[in-house]
Amino acid sequence: MPLRVRGVARSTSGMLLCVNRIWLEGSPVKNSVLLHSGNSKRGRSGIFRIVFCLAALCGGCFAGLAHAENNSAPPGSMAAVEGTSKTAVELGINEYDVTAKQRPVDKSVTKLGETPENKSTTDHSRLKELQGPFSSGPEVTRACLGCHNKAGDQFIKNKHWTWKYHNDKTGQDLGKSVLVNNFCTNAAGNEGMCAQCHAGFGLTDSRTYDFKNEENIDCLVCHDSTGSYYKLPPTRGNKACAIMFQGKPPIDWTRVAQSVTLPGRNNCGACHFYGGGGDNVKHGDLSSALFNPTSEVDVHMGEDSENFSCIICHVGEGHEWSGSRYAPIARDTTGKGKPGLPRQTATCESCHGVQPHPSSLLGIKLNDHTDRVACETCHIPEFAKGGVATKIHWDWRTAGRLRNGEGYREEGYVQGNGEPRHTYKSIKGSFRYAENVKPVYKWFNGTEIYLTVHDKFDPKGPVEINHLEGGPDDPGSRIWPFKRMETIQPYDKGNNTLVYMHLWGDDKDALWGNYNFARAIRHGMDDFNLPYSGEYGFVKTWSYWPIVHMVAPKEKALACQECHARNGRLAGLGGFYMPGRDHNQWVDSIGLLALLATLLGVLGHGALRILLAKRRKSS
Amino acid sequence: MSLHKVKVFTRFERFWHWTQMALIFTLLFSGAGIHGFHHLLNFETLVWVHVISAIGLIILWTFAIFWHLTTGNWRHYMPTTDGLFKVARYYAWGIFRGEDHPYRKRFWHKHNPLQAMSYLFLKVALFPLLWLTGLAYLLYGYWGQGALTAGSLEWVAVIHTAAAFAMAVFIIIHIYLLTTGHSFREHVRPMITGYDEVDLTPAEEAYLEQDEPGRILE
Numbered sequence: 001m002p003l004r005v006r007g008v009a010r011s012t013s014g015m016l017l018c019v020n021r022i023w024l025e026g027s028p029v030k031n032s033v034l035l036h037s038g039n040s041k042r043g044r045s046g047i048f049r050i051v052f053c054l055a056a057l058c059g060g061c062f063a064g065l066a067h068a069e070n071n072s073a074p075p076g077s078m079a080a081v082e083g084t085s086k087t088a089v090e091l092g093i094n095e096y097d098v099t100a101k102q103r104p105v106d107k108s109v110t111k112l113g114e115t116p117e118n119k120s121t122t123d124h125s126r127l128k129e130l131q132g133p134f135s136s137g138p139e140v141t142r143a144c145l146g147c148h149n150k151a152g153d154q155f156i157k158n159k160h161w162t163w164k165y166h167n168d169k170t171g172q173d174l175g176k177s178v179l180v181n182n183f184c185t186n187a188a189g190n191e192g193m194c195a196q197c198h199a200g201f202g203l204t205d206s207r208t209y210d211f212k213n214e215e216n217i218d219c220l221v222c223h224d225s226t227g228s229y230y231k232l233p234p235t236r237g238n239k240a241c242a243i244m245f246q247g248k249p250p251i252d253w254t255r256v257a258q259s260v261t262l263p264g265r266n267n268c269g270a271c272h273f274y275g276g277g278g279d280n281v282k283h284g285d286l287s288s289a290l291f292n293p294t295s296e297v298d299v300h301m302g303e304d305s306e307n308f309s310c311i312i313c314h315v316g317e318g319h320e321w322s323g324s325r326y327a328p329i330a331r332d333t334t335g336k337g338k339p340g341l342p343r344q345t346a347t348c349e350s351c352h353g354v355q356p357h358p359s360s361l362l363g364i365k366l367n368d369h370t371d372r373v374a375c376e377t378c379h380i381p382e383f384a385k386g387g388v389a390t391k392i393h394w395d396w397r398t399a400g401r402l403r404n405g406e407g408y409r410e411e412g413y414v415q416g417n418g419e420p421r422h423t424y425k426s427i428k429g430s431f432r433y434a435e436n437v438k439p440v441y442k443w444f445n446g447t448e449i450y451l452t453v454h455d456k457f458d459p460k461g462p463v464e465i466n467h468l469e470g471g472p473d474d475p476g477s478r479i480w481p482f483k484r485m486e487t488i489q490p491y492d493k494g495n496n497t498l499v500y501m502h503l504w505g506d507d508k509d510a511l512w513g514n515y516n517f518a519r520a521i522r523h524g525m526d527d528f529n530l531p532y533s534g535e536y537g538f539v540k541t542w543s544y545w546p547i548v549h550m551v552a553p554k555e556k557a558l559a560c561q562e563c564h565a566r567n568g569r570l571a572g573l574g575g576f577y578m579p580g581r582d583h584n585q586w587v588d589s590i591g592l593l594a595l596l597a598t599l600l601g602v603l604g605h606g607a608l609r610i611l612l613a614k615r616r617k618s619s
Numbered sequence: 620m621s622l623h624k625v626k627v628f629t630r631f632e633r634f635w636h637w638t639q640m641a642l643i644f645t646l647l648f649s650g651a652g653i654h655g656f657h658h659l660l661n662f663e664t665l666v667w668v669h670v671i672s673a674i675g676l677i678i679l680w681t682f683a684i685f686w687h688l689t690t691g692n693w694r695h696y697m698p699t700t701d702g703l704f705k706v707a708r709y710y711a712w713g714i715f716r717g718e719d720h721p722y723r724k725r726f727w728h729k730h731n732p733l734q735a736m737s738y739l740f741l742k743v744a745l746f747p748l749l750w751l752t753g754l755a756y757l758l759y760g761y762w763g764q765g766a767l768t769a770g771s772l773e774w775v776a777v778i779h780t781a782a783a784f785a786m787a788v789f790i791i792i793h794i795y796l797l798t799t800g801h802s803f804r805e806h807v808r809p810m811i812t813g814y815d816e817v818d819l820t821p822a823e824e825a826y827l828e829q830d831e832p833g834r835i836l837e
Binding site for chain 1: 661666
């Protein structure tokens with residue numbers, strides 16, 4: 001029987017420490033060679049990149065070969081696999097590795113933690129209700145709700161729980177439970193995986209889940225302060241995904257329950273930094289670089305500056321938090337509000353006011369801009385900072401390539417902090433990454449029209465997943481920075497709609513494991529009684545992600561000429577006149593011609609005078 | 620009538636002229652940069668320089684207007700057709716034949732009719748146009764919201780730019796005309812010393828000798 005060896009390496013001074021996992025599997029793979037390289041555990045501070053080739057020999061013997069190379073190696077230069085490929089190959093998926101691992105605990109500033117001494121009126125470790133023993137999450141939640149007897153009622157109305165959002169303005173029913181994005185596409189039907197980031201226990205199927213059962217609320221994922229609490233996908237999925245469940249230490253429920261506090265960056269970040277299937281994949285401005293950032297990366301969250309936790313800006317009461325991806329405030333005219341009255345909003349203006357610049361000549365001019373230009377536009381010159389890349393392009397068409405009958409993944413990009421990123425995964429297709437990215441700029445008034453699975457579109461594309469409303473003639477609009485994600489993803493060719501795919505599951509249809517789009521789409525659509533023509537194609541889609549985090553120190557804000565220039569950052573925005581960028585061709589042409597004619601006129605006049613004067617003299 | 624060397628440009632008038640010259644050159648230079656014709660300074664600096672010079676010019680002009688009205692010097696700029704044709708003919712024809720300039724400066728008409736008319740145009744049309752559009756441009760942020768904000772700025776900018784071109788054209792002709800007549804230096808000197816040859820009536824001569832002896836040299 002062939003033996004598969006999987007080495008997960010940790011490096012200390014470039015030395016091989018251990019090979020900590022070996023498993024046997026009965027698959028008929030010849031020359032089963034498996035290679036593992038780079039694991040996020042090696043982490044941010046790792047200077048060395050180590051690539052292991054572990055060749056499995058017959059009869060359970062194996063010989064290890066370690067090969068170390070340093071950080072300066074170009075992407076894609078890792079050790080050869082099976083003598084042909086130049087990139088490393090790994091089995092399985094580990095999308096939310098960090099969510100399922102011990103995380104560093106940040107000492108960020110929260111409402112109760114602005115001073116070193118803890119101002120909380122309750123030491124939870126001394127509560128008799130929390131002495132345990134507890135053996136499951138719902139048991140802990142029951143204890144929490146025993147005292148916090150309104151928290152459950154509050155939380156089951158929250159998006160983190162319902163995965164639903166109704167936009168009153170557009171009338172659209174949105175939320176993770178229904179939308180199709182251009183990353184992993186749909187959570188609907190794939191809750192067995194996606195609900196790893198549902199703030200509840202046991203959401204495996206949103207059609208049957210009891211959203212009224214408050215004991216299934218996961219208090220700990222947001223309130224744990226030990227960093228040891230983790231969540232796994234609710235179901236195990238295909239064997240290709242087995243790595244996600246390997247070697248997890250059991251959760252010490254009692255200890256975690258006694259260590260609750262206000263959410264820190266590591267609580268929110270465990271999910272929000274990993275949206276879309278990995279570190280900073282989705283947003284571009286929310287990444288693991290914000291666990292312990294410098295002020296250069298984020299002037300508010302920097303440990304050397306304000307050291308904010310998320311909830312300092314995303315203020316909340318009654319388990320509702322300010323800040324919305326579905327209905328953002330594109331123009332806040334209220335500002336700080338009345339003195340001493342905190343506002344329940346996450347806008348820049350709620351702290352900095354609507355006239356935030358000093359009343360110098362420059363400051364007055366900059367304050368003039370705030371009605372038409374979002375703060376973020378000038379103050380976030382780049383996103384995906386701090387060495388963590390964001391995914392900018394995703395091509396689902398290449399998904400399903402196999403090696404030795406198995407799906408695999410390749411690491412073809414090394415990001416700024418030295419960690420490799422996957423550029424190909426059989427389960428998902430091909431990706432491109434970028435770091436320190438200049439945003440795209442668009443007029444935006446806060447209204448987004450989402451493309452739901454029911455909406456038809458023109459398949460010529462690019463199809464906008466979320467269409468941004470607004471324009472220069474709309475006083476409620478401002479120029480906003482966005483990350484634009486471009487994806488080529490499956491759609492229903494007959495009906496010209498997006499599709500739900502059945503990605504996750506231990507069955508013959510799940511794409512992740514079977515690699516068959518036709519069956520995965522049929523299954524996904526059938527699950528929700530959606531019409532499907534039976535024929536799928538691929539369409540280019542764009543989605544827009546407002547860039548609001550990773551605000552730069554003020555010295556690094558955009559200089560005027562970044563936009564006020566002929567080919568500046570706003571070169572693509574039409575419909576309004578901007579000094580330095582725009583000019584009237586007629587005025588310029590006639591004006592320059594007039595100047596030239598005047599110059600030639602006086603020169604001619606003068607030359608004639610001199611000539612005739614000479615002639616008079618000589619005669 | 621007899622020619623005399625008389626102080627025609629008072630200290631304030633000379634200060635006004637040269638300060639205005641410096642400010643207009645600065646405005647043209649910075650304005651061209653803001654418009655994108657050159658990148659010798661960054662946009663922020665150019666705007667700062669442009670705004671400061673514009674404010675300076677407006678303050679200067681506030682004083683100048685007051686001075687014109689209170690001293691009666693506005694009279695120099697009253698348009699007249701008397702002698703206008705002769706001057707025009709001179710620049711188009713007589714100058715090439717070595718003729719003398721047909722105009723003699725008079726105490727209350729120190730500019731020739733063509734000159735006076737072009738200065739008048741400058742003062743009542745071009746300068747106000749530049750100021751008003753410039754102020755509208757500068758105070759764009761206070762226009763309020765709605766229709767004005769998006770489309771109208773372009774018109775303000777277009778007029779402001781066109782007027783600036785006209786200003787540049789004026790300067791070229793203005794400087795060139797200093798070379799006509801006797802010499803460039805003789806044309807510039809009065810604006811430095813204040814004194815120029817002026818045809819005085821006996822009454823003007825008597826008045827100056829009696830009441831302002833310092834103004835009349837010979």
